[in-house]
Amino acid sequence: xxxxxxxxxxxxxxxxxxxxxxxxxxxxxxxxxxxxxxxxxxxxxxxxxxxxxxxxxxxxxxxxxxxxxxxxxxxxxxxxxxxxxxxxxxxxxxxxxxxxxxxxxxxxxxxxxxxxxxxxxxxxxxxxxxxxxxxxxxxxxxxxxxxxxxxxxxxxxxxxxxxxxxxxxxxxxxxxxxxxxxxxxxxxxxxxxxxxxxxxxxxxxxxxxxxxxxxxxxxxxxxxxxxxxxxxxxxxxxxxxxxxxxxxxxxxxxxxxxxxxxxxxxxxxxxxxxxxxxxxxxxxxxxxxxxxxxxxxxxxxxxxxxxxxxxxxxxxxxxxxxxxxxxxxxxxxxxxxxxxxxxxxxxxxxxxxxxxxxxxxxxxxxxxxxxxxxxxxxxxxxxx
Amino acid sequence: xxxxxxxxxxxxxxxxxxxxxxxxxxxxxxxxxxxxxxxxxxxxxxxxxxxxxxxxxxxxxxxxxxxxxxxxxxxxxxxxxxxxxxxxxxxxxxxxxxxxxxxxxxxxxxxxxxxxxxxxxxxxxxxxxxxxxxxxxxxxxxxxxxxxxxxxxxxxxxxxxxxxxxxxxxxxxxxxxxxxxxxxxxxxxxxxxxxxxxxxxxxxxxxxxxxxxxxxxxxxxxxxxxxxxxxxxxxxxxxxxxxxxxxxxxxxxxxxxxxxxxxxxxxxxxxxxxxxxxxxxxxxxxxxxxxxxxxxxxxxxxxxxxxxxxxxxxxxxxxxxxxxxxxxxxxxxxxxxxxxxxxxxxxxxxxxxxxxxxxxxxxxxxxxxxxxxxxxxxxxxxxx
Numbered sequence: 001x002x003x004x005x006x007x008x009x010x011x012x013x014x015x016x017x018x019x020x021x022x023x024x025x026x027x028x029x030x031x032x033x034x035x036x037x038x039x040x041x042x043x044x045x046x047x048x049x050x051x052x053x054x055x056x057x058x059x060x061x062x063x064x065x066x067x068x069x070x071x072x073x074x075x076x077x078x079x080x081x082x083x084x085x086x087x088x089x090x091x092x093x094x095x096x097x098x099x100x101x102x103x104x105x106x107x108x109x110x111x112x113x114x115x116x117x118x119x120x121x122x123x124x125x126x127x128x129x130x131x132x133x134x135x136x137x138x139x140x141x142x143x144x145x146x147x148x149x150x151x152x153x154x155x156x157x158x159x160x161x162x163x164x165x166x167x168x169x170x171x172x173x174x175x176x177x178x179x180x181x182x183x184x185x186x187x188x189x190x191x192x193x194x195x196x197x198x199x200x201x202x203x204x205x206x207x208x209x210x211x212x213x214x215x216x217x218x219x220x221x222x223x224x225x226x227x228x229x230x231x232x233x234x235x236x237x238x239x240x241x242x243x244x245x246x247x248x249x250x251x252x253x254x255x256x257x258x259x260x261x262x263x264x265x266x267x268x269x270x271x272x273x274x275x276x277x278x279x280x281x282x283x284x285x286x287x288x289x290x291x292x293x294x295x296x297x298x299x300x301x302x303x304x305x306x307x308x309x310x311x312x313x314x315x316x317x318x319x320x321x322x323x324x325x326x327x328x329x330x331x332x333x334x335x336x337x338x339x340x341x342x343x344x345x346x347x348x349x350x351x352x353x354x355x356x357x358x359x360x361x362x363x364x365x366x367x368x369x370x371x372x373x374x375x376x377x378x379x380x381x382x383x384x
Numbered sequence: 385x386x387x388x389x390x391x392x393x394x395x396x397x398x399x400x401x402x403x404x405x406x407x408x409x410x411x412x413x414x415x416x417x418x419x420x421x422x423x424x425x426x427x428x429x430x431x432x433x434x435x436x437x438x439x440x441x442x443x444x445x446x447x448x449x450x451x452x453x454x455x456x457x458x459x460x461x462x463x464x465x466x467x468x469x470x471x472x473x474x475x476x477x478x479x480x481x482x483x484x485x486x487x488x489x490x491x492x493x494x495x496x497x498x499x500x501x502x503x504x505x506x507x508x509x510x511x512x513x514x515x516x517x518x519x520x521x522x523x524x525x526x527x528x529x530x531x532x533x534x535x536x537x538x539x540x541x542x543x544x545x546x547x548x549x550x551x552x553x554x555x556x557x558x559x560x561x562x563x564x565x566x567x568x569x570x571x572x573x574x575x576x577x578x579x580x581x582x583x584x585x586x587x588x589x590x591x592x593x594x595x596x597x598x599x600x601x602x603x604x605x606x607x608x609x610x611x612x613x614x615x616x617x618x619x620x621x622x623x624x625x626x627x628x629x630x631x632x633x634x635x636x637x638x639x640x641x642x643x644x645x646x647x648x649x650x651x652x653x654x655x656x657x658x659x660x661x662x663x664x665x666x667x668x669x670x671x672x673x674x675x676x677x678x679x680x681x682x683x684x685x686x687x688x689x690x691x692x693x694x695x696x697x698x699x700x701x702x703x704x705x706x707x708x709x710x711x712x713x714x715x716x717x718x719x720x721x722x723x724x725x726x727x728x729x730x731x732x733x734x735x736x737x738x739x740x741x742x743x744x745x746x747x748x749x750x751x752x753x754x755x756x757x758x759x760x761x762x763x764x765x766x767x768x
Binding site: 002004044045046047048049067068069070072073076077087114116117118119120121122123124125126127129130141143184186187189190191193194195197198199200201202203205206207208214215217218219220221222223224225242243244305306308318319320321323 | 386388428429430431432433451452453454456457460461471498500501502503504505506507508509510511513514525527568570571573574575577578579581582583584585586587589590591592598599601602603604605606607608609626627628689690692702703704705707
């Protein structure tokens with residue numbers, strides 16, 4: 001059985017979730033987010049791409065409704081004992097099965113929190129769900145309830161995150177053995193992912209970003225790999241992942257030689273990174289970290305248009321998105337606490353010169369400020 | 385620029401989509417599915433994890449609304465010229481920005497098709513969208529409109545799919561060099577993914593399934609890799625991916641030696657696979673392919689409970705799910721046509737003996753029946 005936390009830890013998390021459910025005046029939570037399922041019960045699957053829901057009553061009793069391929073998966077990876085199955089058929093209505101389960105749990109006429117913001121619960125499925133429960137129960141958005149609990153990591157979670165950060169560092173080391181003039185981007189990705197799988201890690205919740213030449217100024221993955229030029233630049237954004245805990249990193253690596261612009265931009269972003277780490281203290285807000293970033297960028301005269309976020313929380317996230325809640329953007333009032341983990345990315349582009357410089361690393365909030373989880377310093381590495 | 389189709393091909397696809405939009409009496413389509421965005425415009429991103437929509441008018445005019453990180457991405461990977469940006473902020477309302485764009489396009493008071501079934505468009509975001517467009521336009525579900533067009537592949541798409549199938553075969557060859565008693569599952573995953581990246585392929589839209597021992601009976605990924613026993617069984621499900629076109633495969637590989645049960649189950653599943661390929665003819669339905677599968681399983685007395693689907697379409701899919709529409713399940717009335725591609729998985733478990741045997745491959749619908757896209761025959765491979 002693949003259970004990665006002490007069942008007592010999982011029970012304590014559910015207890016905290018149930019307390020929050022009750023505090024909001026709810027009778028139960030309909031858990032649709034895979035992050036929440038994994039956090040509360042250990043349940044580890046990509047079956048959430050279809051209708052799948054855990055009914056978690058405020059008193060802790062729970063029932064999972066899923067498809068047949070996930071019945072064994074639930075037994076092998078989670079502490080959930082009561083698993084119900086719905087079968088594919090033209091016009092299959094898992095929502096009706098859910099209604100029956102709610103009745104069985106005495107939740108008809110109840111007040112239910114729903115994780116409406118879940119990738120598996122598309123708007124189309126949500127509309128069918130709302131229609132099926134119309135008049136049956138009062139539904140209230142509770143998408144944030146478990147996410148808020150997940151934000152401060154326990155010692156066991158921090159240990160997994162440190163292991164993830166170690167794998168991210170290993171991936172960078174593996175990349176650096178491949179990056180040189182003429183190298184094929186696909187070989188670089190193979191080396192990076194290989195280091196993580198060989199280290200016992202998991203798939204990232206989204207693709208690694210890889211772009212060279214003008215595409216070094218992109219911050220999304222795109223299909224179509226190229227060979228590096230003799231004089232080039234390569235932007236990489238990746239995450240080490242262990243037990244689904246992510247620790248992201250980012251780098252722009254000049255190839256052949258660094259241009260003066262790269263060096264100047266590294267100085268600015270390294271200073272911004274240091275300022276953000278310094279701002280990552282309990283009591284400060286996510287907005288304060290962003291402000292530290294923005295001050296350095298502005299002082300260097302490097303602001304081009306409006307600045308977007310400079311990072312986001314790290315945690316157990318599942319495809320299609322490793323960006324956990326909350327983001328580090330202007331004015332975000334979420335208050336930092338010890339044990340939170342954030343990815344800080346200092347993304348700087350010079351459109352006129354066509355240059356990028358994007359160092360990023362994950363860091364833990366501590367009383368002494370952000371503790372970088374990477375062994376790689378934010379310095380200029382040139383691949384020759 | 386990373387555009388993987390002739391702009392004329394993309395224009396023809398949009399023309400077909402616009403004809404379907406008009407035929408449904410709609411004035412425009414709100415495109416939220418990443419599969420559709422890529423298919424219609426080339427736009428290649430994982431930015432769909434946030435609010436992102438393409439307004440495609442029935443006359444072909446189009447405007448993309450996305451976040452700042454995707455502005456360059458749209459210019460570099462797609463033929464979309466009109467790109468608008470919304471910025472992260474507490475209480476940001478991209479829905480309001482969309483309302484303005486609709487007004488600009490003369491679509492206020494219009495009748496709009498919406499891809500409500502899109503992973504990025506969660507139920508929570510969908511509710512905000514519906515509220516913002518209440519009284520502004522009539523909204524109608526059109527989630528299937530582009531998916532139906534994507535189902536029959538063009539020659540260029542079939543070429544990419546064949547390349548994907550080649551990479552899937554390469555991944556199996558790479559796996560077979562690693563699989564032996566004592567092997568670490570993480571090394572096997574590294575070899576498989578490595579073969580695909582080195583071949584210029586992309587990330588799969590969901591994790592590869594890997595499970596040994598009792599977990600060979602799972603058909604989902606789970607975290608936590610183990611070493612193979614001296615006598616073991618390993619189930620793998622994976623996909624080669626090229627230009628985001630998937631070609632999935634599946635195998636159970638006995639390790640050390642094959643048990644008699646493995647051999648018997650291989651015979652049954654190989655026969656079921658042959659029956660499915662034979663049923664993959666234009667004019668037959670998805671349900672007919674399932675029935676061919678079920679007949680063989682039943683004749684062998686191997687039905688345990690209700691049978692779920694025995695496969696699904698392959699195409700350009702994005703995280704979190706490579707299972708494209710439609711599925712091969714009982715009674716599914718979708719009619720097969722030449723140029724469709726399906727993944728056929730013959731999943732057989734023997735719960736009492738704790739054995740699995742799950743061959744799977746992707747195949748193209750042709751007048752002569754399903755053409756396997758794999759060079760690996762469905763035979764028993766034992767890793768020693």
